[in-house]
Structures are given as structure tokens and as C-alpha cells.
Amino acid sequence: MIPATRPAVSSTSVNPLAAIVQIDRAVKRFGETVALNELSLTISRGESHGLVGRNGAGKSTLVSVLTGLRTIDSGKFLVNGAAPPVLSDRNAWREIVSCVYQHRTLVPDLSVAENLYLGRYQGKQTISWRALNQKASAELDSWNMPILPNAKVRDLGVGEAQMVEIARALSQGSRFVILDEPTAQLIASEIDQLILRVNELRKRGVTFLFISHHLEEIPQVCDTVTVLRNGRDVLHGDAQKITTTRIVSAMVGDEATGIALTASEHVTRPPLSSDMPVVLDAQIKAAACKDTFHLTLRAGEVVGLAGHSGSGTRHLALTLAGHNPRWAGQIQLKGEKVPRTWNPSTAVRTGISLLPEDRIKTGLVGGLSIEDNITLPSLKTFSRRVLIDRKARRKFAEANRTDLGIACHSVTQAVSELSGGNQQKVLLGSALSPNPAILILLHPTAGVDIASKATILDIVERRRRQGLAVILVSDEPEELAFCDRVQVWVRGEKVAERSGMNEQELVAAMEGFTLPSETS
Amino acid sequence: ADSTMKLGLSMPTLNTPFFTVLVDAATNEAKAAGGSVVQTTNANRDASQQVTDFRNLINAGANTILAGVVDRAAIKPALDFAKSKNVPVVIVDDEPSAGDAYAVVRADNVGMGARAAEALAGAITAKSGQVLNITGALTTTNGRNRKDGFNQEFKKKVAGVEVIEQTANWEGPASANVALTVLSGNPNIIGIYLATDTLYYDPVAAALKSRGRLVPIGQPGHIPVVAIDGGSGALKAIREGYLDATISQPVTDYAKCGVRYLAAALKGEAMKAGPTDHNSTVVKDGAYYVDELPSPIVTKQNVDDPNLWGNGR
């Protein structure tokens, strides 16, 4: 992370006239869930306002209210001191605010250029592709993004797509910009880009609402910070003065102490005893990678595959989990070679579970209940003779609910109603339900709040103690700190493999700076 | 049961003029006979639907049923049910292959095809070339009969003339497509036979017209056309001298006789073979008393005959 070089922007004094947004005791319900609970918030012109809170705290819901996608059930909501436009009047809303939503709002089959200027072709009826593309590539270059303006968004990486969304929001020239977890899927260099740009715009008096689970970013970007808990604003203060610990304890309330423990645990972990059996021995020659991938994994060991988008790490992980029909090389699982026809179902059956990175798209069945999702990979174990033993299944689900601390009012609730972090917990529960020998995690804590992060890593850690071997694909140093040993990959080449790298080393390695690599 | 007629009409389809006329005529006839029509059903050419329709008609209170046939064989269960409720049934336009019916009033479709073949054989001048036979849907009995009747007879009448057979599924546009395509493929088409003029004539004529092949009878380049049905459009074409001949189905007579027989059945009279008052004879054909109505061939000579259903209204 770059040092906080934030220009001093004056007047964080809340003068209602200067306020862009005034919310007073707003309530928003979804069925029985109270997403916003008497929340009060004021965002004054020119300030950049941090918004933090655990998964399900109500951040995104608040965003959907502020951007005119939803109305509050009760309470007061003023924009620029006046009543907000009606929901249907999208253009009026776009005058007021532009936003990067937590969930994709790009059209996959349209070009980057078109997505950048979607819905604002500057009045004229016919489009000149040349002009549009030129404008777009200028915009993209200003972000030094090496993307063609006429590439289809469908073909972009996760991070690239996110940057396009951000570029679109910031290029609309609105005076008020909302960023809902913009950095969740970004790599360090991209994050720095973003922060620089945001601060530039702040100098020009643009107002920001900045949502993130990376607390260290808050002081780098924000003047004031508001903490949400269960849809309430529980803490409000100067982002510069207030300490991270206070924010955290406000976020998690009384559980604070518990978190501190679990979070610290894995850092001070007793070294792995060398007599643990080898569960996995793989040599993979992947289309994605120049180097052959070698990995010997012992029970209870946590190996990290570090690498940014395009590094090949994901490709390798997916291959191990059986998601790559055209794989080459050999995989030995508990001493036995896996068949050529290595596919996900055999992988899961023989003990390799995968926690995919895009939970909504590839992880969960939104329409089904938490219970259904958690037991999906292990249905067989709940089948008595012909039918499923409902009671056993329910018990298992409830156990997971408490174990993983899933915030929901019933395990029969549809997962699509859960917030990001809670969905991630359900996903973890599902991946662990067939209790696998090896668990492959792709960016497991992306977009997950600190407390949940700790919980998730904590669960994994507990399973590790019982002999679970873990492969962790990530580009987040904090996540990778959880590993006994890390392989760093850059564009399909392994540049380092060792244990006990510190953040700087990791980041440098992933960026492709070679450093004295004495492989352990 | 009381003998005031509560007539049920079970029609195979309603979207051809033929059955529309049939329904209207039957309704009038029933009213004239002091009865009423309980309900008219439309099987949309679905055999199983007709079985259901019979059931429904009888449930709806029909004490007599006049039916056109979707499928000869598939109508048996319907007839059986009617019998079990002793509701007399008269079948028009076609003869079932099994099951009991009080009477069958029909004009043999194979025969019509044959007569059309005869007419076309007479009309064609050239003695070599091909003849186009645009058939109805071959999933329907009439479609098959009219095709076979024509083919068999035509082969007998003229040797050395190939019959090109294309189906248009009782669909006008399809008949136009087929006509145009076949014409372009076979420059010396010397005659065309249409399984139905109510559905095919206008489209085919238009197709011919579009390629300048629609020539009045007698002038060079005229392609003889013979059809079956005798709808108003066809009669008009005959008057104007474009259509050589058509076999007029006695649609209205179907209705009239059919209803009369049903009235008789209600009175408990038994059907008997022999000549009728409407110059036809009832013959016992297998299980059925069949009143085979004459289906006059219509040419310029008799086109204005008011008894032709096409001249009705």
C-alpha cells in the first residue's frame, strides 16, 4: 500500500445547507430482514465520506437508496436539501450521483468503449465508432489500462472489468460519486491508481462516499467515516483521528475480543510437523503456464499460490479441482494417480473441494436455501436408503450456521437474500461439507469484512489442525500470510517459492520484481 | 327421451369455409325441424380432441350428433360412447372405419379425386409432360383419399404423363409456394389438380398470375386446373374462364340430410336402404347405411346452378 498522500481538504463541518445527502432515521426492510434500521447520515458537499461495516451491515442497501434504485420504507431522505427524484427518472439521478456498484453493471457483449459511455452518447442520434473509441482509449490510457476500447467486456479479467466500471463512474463528471467496495477485486497497483485519482477529484471538490473492507484505505481517502452495524450508524468521526481498533470494535460490537484472538491465531502457528502424510503430489503442464507446476502437499499444510490476474494461478487451481478437461501432467492423490478424465465430481468425491472466486456466478444457487447450498456436495451422506434424512440435514445446516456465524433468520432462507460476506460463509460451509482432504480457496476473503475474514480463516485453520490441506490462490498479502509456504507466479512463470515472505517481498514478487529467491 | 332435437355438432376444424357452411346449414335445418343446436365443437384437427368433444356434447345435453371426421379410425371410441348413451350419430363427408353410426352421409372423396382426374384428363391438351397434384395434409383421411383417388384414376386415363405430388397441408401460402417452385422446375406442366379450391385456388391463381401463366381457357398457354370443393371463389373463377372444373361437394345437402336422418332416429325410425327423395340411394356398406350424395362436377355449363353450395348466400 502506498503511504497516505491525501491533500488537506477543509471544512468537514456538517452544515445542512452544504449537505448533499441528509438521511434521518431511515428504515429499509427486505421481508423480515431489516437492512437499514433508523439509520441517520449526512454527507456534506466536498467531503469524502468513508462507510464501513460488516457484511450485511446495510452498506449496499444504503447505496441503492442513495442512487435511486430503492426507496426507504420510512424516515427522512433529502438530496441537496430537496426531496429526491422519483426512481423512474434515471437521468435526474445521474445528474446527482454516479456510482460503482458492488455487483457488475457492465454489458458483457458490448465493447469497453460502449460500456464506458453507455446511455450517454452525447445527444446525437447516430454513433461514430471512431470518435467513441478514440475518446475511450484516451480515457483508458489516463488510467494506463492496457485494454483495447473495442474489446468485449466479456473477455476482460475480473480486475480489468472493475477498473472499467470505476473509470466510467469517475468520467461522468458528477459532483457526487459512490464507490461500493471498488478495491475488492483490484490488485495493489490498481488500488494505488484509484486512490490517486480519487484524491485528484477531491481537490476539485467532488464528494465521495467510499465503501471498503480494507480499513487501511479509509484514512488514505476519507475525511469522515461512518460505521454501520445491523443497519444502524453506530460510529461517526474524523477518518484521520479515529483508530482502526475503534472502528473494528464498532463494527463488530461486543464480539471484538473474540475477533482479536482468532485473527491473531494463525500468525503464531506452531510449525508443521514433518511426519504428516503427503496428500497431493502434482506435476501439471498447463496451457496457461510456461513453467510446469510442481506441488507436494502434506496433510495440514497451507500452500499459497500468489499471483495477479493472468498469472496462471487460477488456471492451475481450477485444473487441480478438475475444471480443465484438457489438462496435461499427473496428479497423485493420497498416493494414487487420478484418472485422465479428471472432472469436478470425481475431484469432490475423492476429496478435493474448491471455493470459487465469484460466489454469485459460480458458487451458489441463489434460489435455493442455505441448507440446500451447504449440503449440495454431500447430499449422498444424508441419504438414508432412498430419500434424504431431513432431520440430519437440518442439524448439519444449523451446526454450520452457528459454526460459520452466518447472519440469517433461518437456514431455509434463500442465499440470494444474504449479503456478500454471509454468502461467502455459506460457500465455505458447502465446500467443507463433504469433508475433503484438500481445500482449494480462490480469493477466499475478497469483499469480506474483517470479522468475517477472521471467522473464515479461523474455520479453515481449525480444519487444518484436523489434517485438512489447503491451497490458497490469492494476491492479497494478508490472505497469503496465512500460508506455510507460497509459490509466486507471474504470467505463467514461477518466480519464487518459499515460506515466511513478508508483505513487501510478496507484493514485489507478484509485480514481477525478481528478488533473491532461495526456494525452501 | 323426448324427441325435440338437441343437436350437437362435432367439427374437425372450423377454419375452412367448408365446415363453416356445413355448420350454418345444419343449424338452420335443426331450427327448421323445431330443434336447437346445443353446441358446436372444434377439434382443431386433433383426433383425441374429437373423442373429448363427443363426450362434452353429450354431457352438454345433446341427444343427437352430426359429426365430420378428424380421423376415421380414431373416432371409434367417440361413437362407442355415443352408443353407450344411445345418442344417434350421423357422420358426414367421410365414413368411419369402425364404430356404430346411425347413418353416413358422404360423397366419396376417392371418387371425387377420380372424377377430378377424369376432368383434368379431358381438359389437358398436351399429351406429354407432368401434372401437378397439390394435396391436402396427408395426416388427414380426406387429404389422402383425394390424392389417391386422383392418382389412380389419372394413371388409368392418360399414360405417359407423370404426376408430381406435393403437399400443402391445407395451407394457402404453401400451395402458392409449391405451385411456383414446381412450375419453375418443370417448364412443361400441362395440368394442375388442387385437393381443395377453397384454400388453394386463390393462392395458386395468384402465383400463376405473378409469372404471367394465368391464361383463360382456350387461349394458348392456358394450364388446365381442376379442383375439389366448389367454393364461391372457385365458381367465380369458372365463370371468368380460368378454372376448368371443380367437384362441388354437396355441403349443404350433407347438413340437410344429416339432420333429417337424426330427426328420424329420434323418432325411433330405423334406417333403411333404397332410393331417397334427393336423387341418391342409401346403400348398406358394411356396418353403415351410407347415403352417398352426388357430388356434381361443375364446369362453365352448370356453374350458375343455385343448388351449388358455392352459390349460396
Added chain:
Amino acid sequence: MSNSTHISPAAPPLAGVRPTPNRRSLSNLFQPEWAILPVLVVVIIAGAILNPAFLSSDNIYGVMQQASELGILTMGLTLVLIAGKFDLSLESTFGLAPMLGVYCFLDVSGGSLGLMSSPILALLAIFVSGALIGAFNGVLVIYLKFNAFIATLATLILLRGISLGVTRGQTLSELPPLLTAPGEASIGNVPLSFLIALGLLAMLTLFMSRHRIGRMLYAVGGNSQAARVAGIPVERVLMWVFIAAGVLAALAGLLQAGRIASIPSSLGQNLIFNAFAAAVLGGVSLNGGRGTMPGACGGVLLLVLIQDVLVLSQVPAYWINATTGGIILVALLISKLSGADKAA
């Protein structure tokens, strides 16, 4: 049929969001027919008022027969829909399977291959051909990755064409009792076909809600990738779904053939649309992952009753089709308001 799996704050009808989540597992089983029930009741009352004959045992008998044929077909379709696929060609399976079976292994009037004459073999052949046709569609849709709508549309045309070609349009009749019995026999005053349908309904309901494969179907239909990640052999499961649907369609066809004591080459034509309407009326989602067997069958009953009532209530024949369409629309509206059809 756009299917947006991702949650985005602005989508009011969020994929899978249920207003009252705690009733979910229950509702999962029972909600749809609760939703269609009011409509059913209305239709029945209307029918009884318009014409007392509506409640006569004869009429009810007829309704049962039709309902069981359409019902079994619809159950097959529902399997496919819940698994997130689509099969238009089921109606041609409905007609072709019985025809092939009879044509190959019996010597009936209307045409036959004349190999041998064995009712049992014919019966077997009917189901086998149903399965094979299903498998064929499965291969097209699952392994060749065709869009299900268009692929099964092509098969529909192909199969209909075949059934016309095989018998040259002739109707196969004089079927042996073994083949007609299921469709025409009755126990007491209840058609055998209805009992068969009821049995299947009970089995499939249990299967979908309590058997693991059943649950897998919902997962595959809801989000095939998630299912794959969870180790479900998506392709294999889908394959079986198509095969099962084919067999069910064949059975339904056999029942109808039995009822009309013959097999016209047009058997089953345009039936698939009724099946779709019924399924959706019964709360089955065309986007996959949602729906129940009892719901679908409720839809079937509704359609059959509507047809029945219209004829009994003397709507002018020329307007019956239009009225049917209108009523279906209204029924859709009601079943939507009462919350069954989350699909749309």
C-alpha cells in the same frame, strides 16, 4: 428469457428472493398449488353454475382421462424445465414413440413393418424409443451445447416428419388390448390412466423434494456452474432428465392412443404448448431451478377444466379458441398475483 443470476440491488424480482423466507422449504413443496387453487376453485364453481352436467360422473371421467395424459407429459416437461432446459419435441415423442412401437412389433391395420407380432415387445419398444429420442435431444443440448429451444424445435419438426413418413399418414388402429388398456380401462368409475398419473405424481413429488438427485436437479437448474463446483455430474444428470422426459412423453402418448383406440400420425400435435402453459400456470419457472410437480399438475387440471367448461357453457364455437386464450391470460395474471409464477 434473460437469466440474471447475479444479485444486483435494483432487481426487485431478485432471482430466488422469497418475501417470506422462513416458510421456504414448505412453500417449496406446496406454495404453487396454493397459488393456483383459487383459480381452480373459481373455474369449478363457474362450471357447476353454467351447466350442472359439469359435475356429472361422465364429465368428471372424461376430465380425469385428459388430465392424466396431459399431466404425465407435463411432468416430463417439468423435469426438464426445473433442470433449466427446454424441450419442445416432447409432443412429437408423445406421438412417434407409440407409433414406432406398434409399427415395428405389431401387425395392425394401417401399416406395419411386419417383422413379428408381439404386444409386449411393442410396449417395450414404445418406452425404449421414448428414451432414445430423449437421449438424442440430450446429446444435442448438453454435449453439442445447442440452445435447447432451437434444437428441440428442429427435432420436433424432424420427428413429426418421421411419424408422417413411417405410416405414410395412415392411422394405426385395432391395437391389442395390452396397449389400449392403460388408456381406456377403468377401475370402478376411475380411469386407469388417472391412477397411473396419480402414482407418478406421488413418486415424482417425493423424488424432487426428498431424493438427492431431485435436489441436484434444482441446483443444476438454478446455477449449473455452482452445481458443477459442488461436484454434481451436471451433464449426466441432465442426460437422465431428457431420457426420463422422453419416457414419460411416450407413456402419455400410449395412454392417449389407448383412449382413442388408434394412432393417427398427428398424435400429440400442438400438445406441448398446453404442457408449457400448464407448467407455468403451476408455478414452474422457465429459467430453471424453480417449480414443483403438484404445481404443474394443478396447472394441467386448470387447462383441462377450462376447455371442458367452455364447451359445456355453450360459448359460440368460433370463439372458443379465443376465449381459451383469454382465460389462460387471466389465469396467468391471477396465479402471478397470488405469487405462484415467480418465473416472469
Added chain:
Amino acid sequence: MSNSTHISPAAPPLAGVRPTPNRRSLSNLFQPEWAILPVLVVVIIAGAILNPAFLSSDNIYGVMQQASELGILTMGLTLVLIAGKFDLSLESTFGLAPMLGVYCFLDVSGGSLGLMSSPILALLAIFVSGALIGAFNGVLVIYLKFNAFIATLATLILLRGISLGVTRGQTLSELPPLLTAPGEASIGNVPLSFLIALGLLAMLTLFMSRHRIGRMLYAVGGNSQAARVAGIPVERVLMWVFIAAGVLAALAGLLQAGRIASIPSSLGQNLIFNAFAAAVLGGVSLNGGRGTMPGACGGVLLLVLIQDVLVLSQVPAYWINATTGGIILVALLISKLSGADKAA
């Protein structure tokens, strides 16, 4: 229907990066018919070999006529599909709109309201009713949020029923020249209808690729959420799409009515399936957001040619349907292999 987005790592995440060639804006316009071209060529060659008359002016004339009718209908459908919706009822609009127009404002044989007799009014009425029917579907699908497949299926039944009811099965004939001309007149050896279709194709191609509304359609079809937050009035846009499709269907119907110089109550039946097949063959995705007008029209040409070749080569009548189905399957396969049908 089938969302076959795979988690397969093969999806190269870097495809968008500079090295990849700059093909998009072009490909977006031209790829589909490149993909269908080989198939077209094969069919044409096959046709020419099987029967030299295939290339005769007469035959080509007929092909042009049929292609333009189906083509215009398909363009309407394509609009709807690209916008991510679905409309089965277009075929009934195709038949009903001309019928209503003629029935209300002309006094032709076959039946009429007999208000007055004014060809111009009739012509107007045809398009107006097309628009109204489109709007009706629009309301059902967009505002009442019905699943498009099922809603338009219901309208299909309703409208077919109406056209049966209005004319009581009669065929309207002896239409005035003003109404028949568009469908039957020809300029030189080229049917007027074909010129109309070409004009529309050119217009719509430009519209879809260059006009902002056209682009909005792709956005709405591709990700309606994104479109909405981008300030695109999704509902309004979709509404216009349905209306436009209705009008195009009405026009297509008018052309066919003109060609066959009459309006049977079954006008347009089963045509929609051809339109769907054509669109998909032409690379239009049923999941919305993908497809082009030229592509769709390529598909139309293919279908019409297939039918034509089959008739010319005198495939026995009983087998012609089966053959058609088979060929469509093959065509789908080829156009998929050659990469047009990204949808499936």
C-alpha cells in the same frame, strides 16, 4: 434458457489486451452471415446440381417473395430477441392484423363489418392493429412482468382464436389492388416485396449498429440492470421494440396476403417457428444482447432455399417434413461449428 457460461479456465482472461487484433466493431456487424455463408453456398450448389431449374428466374422470383415475407417477420422477431425478450405471437399478428384491417374497412367476399369501404383506411388499420397487438404484448411482458414465452404463447392462442371468430373460418378474398400490390407487384423481374424487405434490412442494420436506440437495445438485452443504471429507459425502449415487431409482422402478413390474393383465417400459422429457426441460424442469441439483422436474414434465405430445393428435387411428399427437420439440424450444427450461434 441455457446459461452455458463455463467456469472452464480456458476462458482467456486477457483476450482484451492490446495484442489481440482489432476485429470487434467489424465482427459485430459482419460475423454472423460469414458464419452462415458456407451453409448457404452448399445449399445453393446442391440445389443447382439437383435441378438446374433452381437457378431459373421463375424459381428465384418465388424464393425472393417467400424470403421477403419471412424475412420481415424475422427482422421483427430479431429486434425482440436482441432486446432479450421473446414473442411467439408475432405469427398471429402476421395473420390477424391484415384480417382486421380488411374486415373493418373493406367490403370483400368472405365477410366484413361493412362500415365503409376505403383501401387506404384498411392499409392504415393493418399497421395500427399490428402496433396495438405489439403494445399489448409489451404491457404483458414489460409492465406485468410475465415470462415472455408464456405470455406471448397465450396471446398467440387468443389472437388465432380471434381471427377464427372474426371471419368464422371464411377466407377474405378479392382484395383491392392497393393491398395486394405490395405482395404481388414486381419491378422488372424483382418482386416489390423483395425491394421492401431489402430497404428495411438496410435501415435496420444501420439502426442497430449506429443509432443510439439500436445500441440501447443491445445493452438492454445484454444486461438490463446495467442499462437501467446507465439511465436507459429500459421499459420504454422495450415497449417500442414490441410495437415495432408488431408492425413489421403486420407488414409481412400484408405481403403474403397480397401474394396469395386472399386472407385465410389460418394465415401465418406455424410461421413463427421458421422465424425463430432463421434468427438462430443467423446467429441471433435467444439470451438477448447478441445478433444482427443481416445474420437473421441470412438464416431466412437458408430456410427458404432448403424448402425450395426439397420441392424441386421431388423428395417424396411423405418425407419432405422429416427431411426439412433433418437439414435444419445439420445447418444448425454447421453454423455452430463455423461459430455463428454463440447463443447455444
